[in-house]
Amino acid sequence: MQKAIDALSDNYDRESAIASMNSSFEADVPQYFLNIDREKAISMGLDMGAVLSTLSYYMGAIYVNDFVLLGRIWQVKMAAGERNQKVIDNVMNLSLANNRGEMVPFSTFVTSEEILGSDQLVRYNMYNSATLTANVAPGYSSGEAIEEIAALFKAQLGDEFGYEWTGVAYQEEAAGSNTAVIFALAILVAFLVLAAQYESWTSPIAAIMGVPIALLGAIIGCWIADIPVSIYTEVGIILLIALSAKNGILIVEFARDYRAAGKDIRYSAAEAGHVRLRPILMTSFAFVLGVMPLLFAGGAGSGARLSLGAAVVFGMLLNTVIATLYIPNWYEWMQRLEEIRKKKEAR
Secondary structure (H helix, E strand, O other): HHHHHHHHHHHHHHHOOEEEEEEOOOOEEEEEEEEEOOHHHHHHOHHHHHHHHHHHHHHEEEEEEEEOOEEEEEEEOOOOOOOHHHHHHHOOOOOOEEOOOOEHHHHEEEEEEEEEEEEEEEOOOEEEEEEEEEEOOOOHHHHHHHHHHHHHHHHHHHOOOOOOOHHHHHEEEEEEEEHHHHHHHHHHHHHHHHHHHHHOOHHHHHHHHOOHHHHHHHHHHHHHOOOOOOOOHHHHHHHHHHHHHHHHHHHHHHHHHHHHHOOOHHHHHHHHHHHHHHHHHHHHHHHHHHHHHHHHHOOOOHHHHHHHHHHHHHHHHHHHHHHHHHHHHHHHHHHHHHHHHHHHHHH
């Protein structure tokens, strides 16, 4: 396993998306191994549980009780002195009472051996494992880094070792194949809700036609801020779908009311865009200014806030400036198609 870790750590710089890679796993840490002759210990009347507990208390500590002082609860713990814990021969001087009340020294059934080994044993899904931590290089997304690490693992280790992702990387890997489905479902839900509200299949199309512009703004924002598209950007895109549809709803709703009152289709579309322009600008710019601090985030977690802020701020700005202008045109076209269909059905 140490050779496998070294192979990955020595060759990660061949991958452009990986800035660094390290592991806390060390297989050559100097250690002492205690050989306990269990049969001899039992024949001497010792309980193995008591033997292991004594070693644990001596090398570590044992909780005794609590006491109250100055209004606070304090714990009492007993442990061997630090100097005694550093000398392996002191373990051999320990004694333990057997079932006959006789004190039996550890040296009679324990021997020590100098070895090299791992300072900690890590198991993942019951397999011996080691943890590798990698950092993404500037200008690359976490998804690109995950793909390059997988390729590096395959090239260096083949099928001799397996690997699993943990934490955020695991969540991203598990949800990566579902991203497109989630976006499609978000748009579909918005469309179906509007179709039920308007009792029409064409008007909702005009209401959600600002979504592509909002998505383009999110991508442009990430490019300007030099931020890779990450899972936080995708969260912002889901939010943009609702916000951009909101602007379209404000226009389409009024256009439908004008049309229901007998106004011409083109007049209804133009008047709805004129009447609702000021409220749309007010609400949209108020939202953009409210989330603007995300673009200047710093400190812990700033990367997530920057990714989310760049997507939402630039996406909403582009949607407000551009999509608001042509949504009335889309309403006009969709309404004409709907009325042509209704006339054909009436015939």
